[in-house]
Every structure is written in C-alpha cells, then in structure tokens.
Amino acid sequence: MTAPIVIIGSGFAANQLVRTVRRMDALIPIQVFTADEGAEYNKPDLSHVFSKKQTAQDLVVKTGEDFAKEHNIELFANTLIDSVDTQAQQVMANGRPHAYSKLVFATGAKAFVPPMLGNAVEQVITLNSLQEYQVAEAKISRAKRVSVIGGGLIGVEIAMDLASSGKVVTVVEPNHRLLANLIPEFVVLPLEKQLEQQGVQLALGNDVAEVNHSGNAFAITLSRDQVVETDVVISAAGLRANTKLAMKSGIKVDKGIMVDARLQTSVANVYALGDCAEIQGRMRPYLQPIVLGANVLGKQLLGQEAQLVLPPMMVKVKTPSYPIQLAGCFDTAVHWDAQISPTGIIAKATDEDHQFVGFVVAGKQVDQAFPLLRELTTSVMSLRNSTGITRIIQ
Numbered sequence: 546m547t548a549p550i551v552i553i554g555s556g557f558a559a560n561q562l563v564r565t566v567r568r569m570d571a572l573i574p575i576q577v578f579t580a581d582e583g584a585e586y587n588k589p590d591l592s593h594v595f596s597k598k599q600t601a602q603d604l605v606v607k608t609g610e611d612f613a614k615e616h617n618i619e620l621f622a623n624t625l626i627d628s629v630d631t632q633a634q635q636v637m638a639n640g641r642p643h644a645y646s647k648l649v650f651a652t653g654a655k656a657f658v659p660p661m662l663g664n665a666v667e668q669v670i671t672l673n674s675l676q677e678y679q680v681a682e683a684k685i686s687r688a689k690r691v692s693v694i695g696g697g698l699i700g701v702e703i704a705m706d707l708a709s710s711g712k713v714v715t716v717v718e719p720n721h722r723l724l725a726n727l728i729p730e731f732v733v734l735p736l737e738k739q740l741e742q743q744g745v746q747l748a749l750g751n752d753v754a755e756v757n758h759s760g761n762a763f764a765i766t767l768s769r770d771q772v773v774e775t776d777v778v779i780s781a782a783g784l785r786a787n788t789k790l791a792m793k794s795g796i797k798v799d800k801g802i803m804v805d806a807r808l809q810t811s812v813a814n815v816y817a818l819g820d821c822a823e824i825q826g827r828m829r830p831y832l833q834p835i836v837l838g839a840n841v842l843g844k845q846l847l848g849q850e851a852q853l854v855l856p857p858m859m860v861k862v863k864t865p866s867y868p869i870q871l872a873g874c875f876d877t878a879v880h881w882d883a884q885i886s887p888t889g890i891i892a893k894a895t896d897e898d899h900q901f902v903g904f905v906v907a908g909k910q911v912d913q914a915f916p917l918l919r920e921l922t923t924s925v926m927s928l929r930n931s932t933g934i935t936r937i938i939q
C-alpha cells in the first residue's frame with residue numbers, strides 16, 4: 546500500500562492544501578499531524594476580536610474532527626512531530642514512525658518577542674494563533690491599559706481595535722513612524738493622527754528595554770527612559786518562521802524553509818507552504834500566496850507539473866477608521882504621483898523607466914484599490930512578457 550501524503554500543521558496553509566487536493570482526488574490518503582486541536586478559524590479575525598467582543602471559541606469555524614470527516618483525512622490532533630527521517634520517508638510522533646510518500650511542512654511561524662530585560666518578560670503576550678488568544682483573552686478583557694510592542698501591520702490593527710474597544714493603548718515602535726517597512730510617510734501620517742484621536746499614545750523611535758511587575762500591573766521602561774504603566778503587554782513585532790524541525794531534518798532553511806517555484810524543498814518529496822516557507826528567497830506571510838501556492842502544490846502532490854507565478858497582490862491594513870490598501874514593490878520607486886485630500890490618498894509609484902511599480906490608497910479612496918490592482922497587474926505582466934523579467938512584486 547502506498548504511504549499517505551503527510552501534512553505537518555493545521556493552519557490556513559494545511560487546510561487550503563487539503564481542500565485543493567480533495568478537489569482533484571477524493572481518495573488519495575492524507576494524514577495531518579498538528580500540535581494544536583486542528584480547529585479551523587480565520588486568523589485575520591484576530592485583528593478585531595476586541596471591538597467585536599469575540600472569544601477564541603467564537604472564531605472557530607469548524608472543529609478539527611468535522612474538518613477531517615468532511616475532507617476524508619486522518620487527523621492526529623495535539624500531536625507534535627518531533628523529527629523527520631527523509632531517507633526512510635518517515636515522521637516521528639510520540640515515539641512512533643509514520644511513513645509518508647510526500648511530506649508538506651505547513652508549520653507556520655511564531656510571533657517574535659524582542660529581547661528585553663525585567664522580571665515580567667514571561668508575561669508578554671503574543672497573538673499569532675487561536676490558542677494564544679485563548680490563553681490571553683481573559684487578561685486582555687480585564688485590562689484597562691494595553692501596550693503593544695511593534696507598529697507594523699499587525700501592531701497597528703490590534704492597537705486600533707483595542708482603542709475602539711475602550712482600552713487605553715500605547716504603541717512602542719523603534720522606527721520614527723508606523724508601518725515604516727510597508728508604506729511611505731505621507732500615507733501613514735493621517736493614520737497616526739487618527740490613532741492619536743482615538744487616544745492611542747505613540748511611543749515612536751523607542752524600544753522596550755524592560756518589563757517589570759508593578760503591583761498588579763506592569764511597568765515597561767522604554768529605551769528613552771520613559772516608564773509606561775500597563776495591565777497587559779502584547780508583542781506584535783514580526784514573525785519568525787518555524788524552521789527548527791526542517792533544519793534538524795537536514796532541509797535547507799534561511800529565514801524560512803527554502804522552496805523553489807514548485808514549493809519543493811532541498812530534499813526530494815518534501816515541500817513547504819505558508820508562513821514557514823521562504824519562496825525563492827522571500828517570506829510571504831499572507832493568505833493569497835498560500836491559496837496560489839496550494840494550487841501549485843496540490844498538483845505536484847498528485848504527480849502533475851506546476852510552477853508558482855505570483856501576480857501583484859493586495860495588502861490590506863485593517864484599520865477601519867483609516868483603512869489602507871497597497872500592492873506592488875516600492876524598492877525601485879523613484880517617483881510618487883499622489884492625490885492627497887482630507888478624506889483620503891491615492892498614490893502611484895513609478896521607477897526610473899517610468900514603469901508603474903505599485904500604489905497605496907487610503908481613507909475614502911480605498912475603493913480605487915481594485916482598478917489600480919488591475920492596472921498594476923497588466924503593467925507587470927506586459928513587462929514580464931516583453932522582457933522575460935520576472936520582477937518580484939509583493
């Protein structure tokens with residue numbers, strides 16, 4: 546009997562892959578091993594659980610058992626894979642070997658907690674999974690004051706949502722502006738103003754040096770010696786791909802598990818998808834690359850050839866009082882053509898060859914995002930067709 550396809554993980558990447566394979570083949574054996582319960586949920590919903598007063602349980606779309614039954618897979622819930630023998634094509638769980646024909650790492654990533662001193666560092670919360678929210682929800686719900694470490698995409702979304710739910714929020718960000726790695730300053734200034742109007746304190750150009758207990762609460766000491774009293778500290782300072790298991794199995798890793806355009810790792814019959822994967826040198830911790838990647842990988846697993854070609858993809862900053870959407874790559878942008886009004890912004894970036902390379906829309910102008918995405922896609926595709934250059938566009 547042929548060994549099954551084995552998937553490690555039960556997040557969006559694993560579930561999307563299962564759905565894709567099952568659309569093409571109803572019967573091929575699939576085993577899913579996951580360190581958690583295997584419940585299906587929409588992780589981006591974690592950005593607005595506070596204002597919606599949702600518990601972790603409210604976010605569950607389907608139990609692991611139901612998902613497994615519906616898709617005819619064998620689920621090993623609460624089962625950590627300890628090691629992989631890529632020669633014998635086996636994974637080890639609870640001391641027992643399980644053979645695979647093809648193996649997929651869909652092990653996701655961990656939220657990063659920047660190095661800091663103090664006697665309460667262990668109390669810093671992260672919110673990169675349903676389980677982390679479940680552990681923290683009562684503490685956050687009781688808290689009046691919340692400090693968020695990190696003013697990137699997830700940090701600003703969580704900060705605005707906490708403020709909307711009535712908390713007093715402080716955002717600590719080492720850069721001198723929010724979303725510094727994502728969008729230009731002129732787009733982010735109105736967002737900063739909006740957050741301040743909602744009572745969010747922005748401690749920009751600051752790191753957290755120490756977190757200490759202070760009575761029933763915490764005192765965080767910032768690098769500029771300011772001390773903030775807070776009831777909860779949340780770290781939203783970026784992700785680190787879960788690569789340890791792959792690394793100790795002899796699979797090449799860098800920032801993530803390195804894969805090519807077929808989602809194949811450095812080892813035969815082993816693949817990676819989702820937040821754990823570094824696709825052709827880039828991390829892409831978003832849903833759309835997972836959906837497109839699952840289409841390619843599903844075919845590979847069933848013996849068909851396919852290669853991942855990523856079109857320009859939209860990134861949405863889910864800050865409802867001042868939403869922002871963007872696509873493209875601004876590394877090569879030399880000129881911004883921007884229409885700025887009190888209600889919103891449309892900004893298009895071009896490179897030195899006057900090629901349209903990306904856009905940002907904000908506020909009331911977000912309805913321009915899809916027409917601009919179409920224009921950008923056409924521009925990028927025509928460049929690829931005429932020059933053969935596959936420029937990496939977000």
Ligand SMILES: Cc1cc2nc3c(=O)[nH]c(=O)nc-3n(C[C@H](O)[C@H](O)[C@H](O)COP(=O)(O)OP(=O)(O)OC[C@H]3O[C@@H](n4cnc5c(N)ncnc54)[C@H](O)[C@@H]3O)c2cc1C
Nearest residue numbers: 554555556557558580588589626652653819820830831832
């Ligand atoms: C607050 C928030 C908001 C977001 N908003 C958006 C958005 O608006 N748009 C967007 O595109 N993206 C968004 N994202 C990102 C998106 O949710 C992720 O890219 C996606 O969910 C990652 O899925 P994954 O399956 O790769 O990883 P995960 O969901 O992290 O799943 C990893 C799985 O691997 C399992 N696992 C790990 N190691 C082992 C092991 N050794 N053995 C067994 N099991 C193991 C875990 O238990 C888990 O089931 C957001 C993320 C967050 C945190």
